[in-house]
Amino acid sequence: MDIQDQIFDNVHDQLSRRNFLGQSSVGLGAIALASLLNPSSASATSLFGGTSPGENPAVGKPHFPPKVKRVIYLFQSGAPSQLDLFDYKPKLETMWGQDLPESVRKGQRLTGMTAGQSRFPLAASTFKFAQYGPDRMWMSELLPHTARIAGDLTFIRSMNTEAINHDPAVTFFQTGSQQAGRPSFGSWVSYGLGSDNQNMPAFVVLLSKGRDGDQPLYAKLWSNGFLPSVHQGVVFRSGPDPVYYLNNPPGIDRPSRRRMLDYLTKLHQEQYKQVLDPEINSRMAQYEMAYRMQTSVPETLDISKEPDYIFDMYGPDSRKPGTFAANCLLARKLVEKDVKFVQLYHQGWDQHGNLPNDIRIQAKSVDQASAALVMDLKQRGLLDDTLVIWGGEFGRGPYSQGKLTRENYGRDHHPRAFSVWMAGAGVKKGMVYGQTDDFGYNVVNQPVHVHDFQATVLHLLGVDHEKLTFKSQGRRYRLTDVHGKVVKPLLA
Template identity: 65%
Template sequence: MEKEILEQGLNHNRRKFLSRLSLGIGSVALGSLLIPDLFTGKQEAEDGLMRALPHFAPKAKRIIYLFQNGAPSQLETFDYKPLLTKNFGQELPESIRMGQRLTGMTAGQSSFPLVGSYFGFNQYGESRAWISSLFPHISSVVDDLLIVKSMHTEAINHDPALTFFQTGAQVGNRPSMGSWLSYGLGSENANLPAFCVLLSRGKGNGQGVYSKLWSNGFLDATHQGVQFSNSEDPVLYLKDPDGMSRDQRRKMIDQIAALNEMNYQEFNDPQITAKVQQYEMAYRMQTAVPEITDTSKEPDSVIKLYGPDCLVPGTYAANCLLARKLSENGVRFVQLYHQGWDAHDNLPNQMIGQAKDVDQATAGLITDLKQRGLLDETLIIWGGEFGRTNYCQGKIQPENYGRDHHPRAFSIFMAGGGVKSGMVYGETDDFGYNITENPVHVHDFQATVMHLMGIDHEKLTYKHLGRRYRLTDVHGKVVKDLIA
C-alpha cells in the first residue's frame, strides 16, 4: 500500500504540483474579492509587505470635494486687496512680478494694469475673515471654515493644473485622490462604490472635465470613480434589461463569475477578478442607488437649505444634496466638479452667475452636515486649480475686466473633518501676487488631506513598472497648523 502511494506521488511532478497549487490560491483570491469579509483583518499583502490602514486614528471618515473647475478668482472671493482698487489702472511693479512666467494669452501684452474687485468685501464671524459680497450664505458659516490664502502650484494651464490637483501629477494615467483612498480604505457600504463623481455646469466660460480625473490609473479598475449622471438613470447600464428578472440577472452574474474564475485560474490576471467585483457591485447598486438619488422624501427644511435648484437634477445644488446623501450612506470620497469659472473677460458678470450657483448650496451642505452631526467626520473642500492675476487681461474697465491664470497664490477653503474652524491661514502681499506667509503647495495639501483620513502619504504606495508610486510622488508635507 505504501509503495503504491509513493509511486502515485512520484507521478505528480513539480510543475503539476505548482499548477494545481496556483489554482487553489486563485480561487481563494477570487473568493476574497467577491466576499470582502471572507477573511477578517485590515491587512493585505503587497510585494511581500503588510500595510495596515488606517495608519493612525483618522480625523475624517469621508470627503466631499467641491472642485470649482476653471479657477475662481481669489481677488473676488477670499483675498481682499484694497490696494488694487486704489491703484486702478497703474502698472504692476516689476519688483512684484520678478519676471515670473505668463500664459500665452497675456505674455504679449504691452502693459499690465492693476484692477481691483468690482465687488465689496466685509469681515464676518468671530474670525473676522474677509469675504466678497458675492457669497452671503458662505459668509454666514464663516466660523466653520478654514480659509487657506497661500495655495500655490507649478501648473499654469487648466488641464495640467486640474490633473495635478486630482492625481498628484500633471500628466495622465495616475490614480486620482479618490482612487487612492478607495485602494487604501475601501468603502463603508458594500452596496455603494467608495468613490463617486458628480458633474455640473455653471453659467460662465467652461473648461473640459475628463474621465482621467477620476481614473484608477494603474490601480485595479474597482477603484475608478463611478460617475453619476443627471438623466433618468443616474448610473448608466445599472437597470436590468427588458424581460429579465432580478433572479435571472443573479444567475447570469453567477455564470459569468464562474467563467471568469476559470480564466483567472488559467491566466492569473488580476483584471479578471476586478471585472467580477464590478459586476457584483453593479448588482448591489441596483437597490441602493435609486433610493439615494430620490429627493422626494427630503423635508422642506432641507430644500430650503440648499435652495430650489436642488430639485433640478444636474445642478450644483442638486449635486450638493446628492453628495450629502452619498456620504451619509458611507461613500468614502465624493468628487463634485462645477464648470464655468474661466473668466478671461467679462469677469464681474460671470462671477455673479457662478456665485449664485454655488453660494447657498455650499453653505447649505455645511449646515446640513452639521445639523446631522456629520460635519466633524466629513471633510469639505472648496476650490479650483489655480488663481487669477491682479492685472487685467485685455481691455480694462472698472465694471468689465478679465483676469489671466495665476498659479503663484490663490485661495481655497475647507470645513469639518478635523481641520481648524474659523481660521484664515497664509497671506499674500498687498498686490495679491506673491505669498508672504505660510505657503501651501498642492502636494502639501494632498499630504494633509491623506493625514486627516488616517493615512501616512509616504506609506500608501503601489509598485508599478518597477517603481513605488504615491499620490504625492516624492514631495509633500503635512501642514499640521491646519489640523484641529
C-alpha cells in the same frame, strides 16, 4: 471532456483574455469577492497592491486613528478669482490702472493669454468686501451665504502650484501629476482605506455646469490609473439611468440576472486560475457591486422624501437634477450611506473677460448650496467626521487681461497664490492660514503647495502619504509623488 471544459476551450480560442473581460459586461466573481470586500486581508493586499503582505500597511486600514471618515470635494473647475471672492486687496484700488510693478513679478513667466501684453494694468475687485467670523475673514458680497458659516471655515490663502493651464493644473490637483495616467485622489483613498458600505462605491463623482463654454472635464480626473479598476470613480448622473449600464436590459429580471452572474462567476474563476491576473478579480468585484447597486443607488438618489425646508436651505436649484445645488444635496445623502469620497466638479469659473458679470452668475450658482451642505451636515452630526473642501485648480491675477474698465475686466490664470477653504472634521474652525502680498500676486508667508494639501487631507483620513504606495512598472508611486508635507497648524 465535459461541457464546462468545452466552454472554456471555446472562450480561449475565440477571445483574448481582455476581450473576454470587456465583453462579459455582467460577469463577477464570488471566490475573490470576499477578499476584495475585505481589503485588509493578506490576500487582498496582494491583489490590490501588487506587494507582499505587510509591505503596504495602508491598504484596507488607516495608519493611525483618523479624524475624518468621509470627504466631499467641491471642485470649482476653471479657477475662481480669489481676488473677487476671498482675498481682499485695497492696494489694487489705490493703484487702479497702474502697471503691476516689476519688483512684484520679478520676471516670472506668464501664461500664453497675457504673455504678449505690453501693459499689465492693476484691477481692483468691483465688489464690496466685509469681515466675518471670529477670525474676521474677508469675503465679498458675492458670497452672502458662505459668509454666514465663516465660523466653521478654514481658509488657506497661500495655495500655490506650478501648472499654468487648466488641464495640467486640474490633473495635478486630482492626481498629483500634471501628466495623465496617475490614479485620482479618490481612487487612492479607495485603494488605501476600502469601503464602509458594501452596497455603494467608495468613490462617487458628480458633475455640474454653471455656464456653457467652459473648460472641459475628462474621465482621467477620476480614473484609477494603474490601480485596480475597482477603485475608479463611479459617475452618478441625473435622470432615470444614473449609472450607465446598471439597469437590467429589457426582458431580464433580477432573478435571471442573478443566475447569469452566478454562472459567469464560474467562468471568471476558471479564467483567473489560468492567467492569475488580479484585474480579473477587480472586474468581478465591479460586476458584483453593480448588482448590489441596482437596489442601493435608486434609494440613495431619491430626493422626493426630502422635506421642503431642506430644499429651501439648498436653494431652488436643488429641485433641478444635475445642478450644483442638487448635487450638494446628493453628496449629503451619499455620505449618509458612508460613501468615503464624493467628488463634485462644477464648471464655469474660467473668466478671462467680462468677469464682473460672469462671476456674479457663477457665484450665485454655488454660494447657497455650498453653505447649506456644511449646515446640513452639521445639524445631522455628520460634520464631526466629514471634511468638505471648496476650491479650484489655481487662482486669478491682479492685473486685467485686455481692456480695463470699472464695468468690465478679465483676469488671467495665476498659479502662485490662490485660496481654498475647508470645513468639518479635523481642521481648526474660523481660521485663516497664509498670506499674500498687497497685490495678491505672491505668497509672503505660510505657503501651501498642492502636494502639501494632498498630504494633509490624507493625514486627516488617517493615512501617512509617504506609506500609501503602489508599485507600477518597477517604481513605487504615491499621490504626492516624492513631495508634500502635512500642514500641521491647520489640524484641530
